[in-house]
Amino acid sequence: MSQRFKLLLSIVGCILLTQCEKDDVCVEGDTALLHIAFYDKDATDEQPLPKVVNKLRVISVDENATVNTFTDRSSQDDILIPLDSRKNIGDFILISNSATEDNLETGQIEDIRISYTPEAVYISRACGFVGQYTDLGIEQTGLSSWISSIEINNTRIDNSDEIHVSIFH
Numbered sequence: 001m002s003q004r005f006k007l008l009l010s011i012v013g014c015i016l017l018t019q020c021e022k023d024d025v026c027v028e029g030d031t032a033l034l035h036i037a038f039y040d041k042d043a044t045d046e047q048p049l050p051k052v053v054n055k056l057r058v059i060s061v062d063e064n065a066t067v068n069t070f071t072d073r074s075s076q077d078d079i080l081i082p083l084d085s086r087k088n089i090g091d092f093i094l095i096s097n098s099a100t101e102d103n104l105e106t107g108q109i110e111d112i113r114i115s116y117t118p119e120a121v122y123i124s125r126a127c128g129f130v131g132q133y134t135d136l137g138i139e140q141t142g143l144s145s146w147i148s149s150i151e152i153n154n155t156r157i158d159n160s161d162e163i164h165v166s167i168f169h
Contacts, residue, residue: 026123026124026126026127026128030130031082031085031130031131031132032130032131032132032133032157032158032159032160033069033080033081033082033083033157033160034080034081034082034083034114034133034136034157034164034165035078035079035080035160035161035162035163035164035165036078036079036080036081036163036164036165036166036167037050037077037078037163037165037166037167038050038051038052038053038076038077038078038166038167038168038169039051039166039167039168039169040168040169041148041149041168041169048166048168050077050078051077051169052075052076052077053075053076053077053094053096053169054075054096054097055073055074055075055095055096055097055098055099055107056070056073056074056075056076056079056094056095056096056098057072057073057093057094057095057098057105057107058079058081058092058093058094058095059092059093059095060090060091060092061090061091061092061093062084062087062090062091067079067081067082067092069081069082073098073099078163080160081114083114083116083118083131083133083157085118085120085131085133086118087118088115088116088117088118089113089114089115089116090113090114090116091111091112091113091114091141092111092112092113092114093109093110093111093112094109094110094112094147095107095108095109095110096108096110096145096146096169108145108146109142109145110140110142110144110145110146110147111140111141111142112138112139112140112141112147112150113138113139113141114136114137114138115135115136115137115138115139116133116134116135116136116137116157117133117134117135118131118132118133119131119132119133119134121158132156132157132158133156133157133158134155134156134157135155136152136154136155136156136157136164136165137152137155138150138152138165146169147167147168147169148168148169149167149168150165150166150167150168151165151166151168152164152165153165153166
């Protein structure tokens with residue numbers, strides 16, 4: 001009887017092992033972030049010259065919080081900004097030389113509005129849907145402080161490594 005039990009257990013074990021599937025692990029990525037690069041407005045080369053923004057702070061007006069994709073008040077020549085996939089407009093405040101004095105924000109303050117069309121793209125069962133954005137638009141909504149011009153390089157946001165917007169200062 002023990003031989004039959006061992007044989008039955010071996011057969012059941014083999015059947016169970018052959019029914020295993022590969023792990024459902026998502027390695028294909030997440031929702032893309034808006035990639036903004038900063039350039040020298042006075043550069044004369046054909047290729048734009050990156051220029052650092054000192055003590056940069058980016059505030060999402062809608063979230064009433066600083067953007068957390070980079071260290072707040074750090075010097076940056078490019079940044080990644082998350083967009084809200086439930087909306088089609090995001091308002092942001094970009095502050096150069098940011099500091100706080102007497103509980104007030106100081107520095108050169110620039111208001112921008114980013115418009116876009118969110119899309120949910122199905123990747124796989126493991127990954128589900130990721131957000132992508134099309135029809136990217138950007139405008140300065142306040143008085144110009146430190147930004148000279150803004151250029152949109154790509155109106156489709158589906159890859160965070162690609163620079164979507166160039167800001168000259």
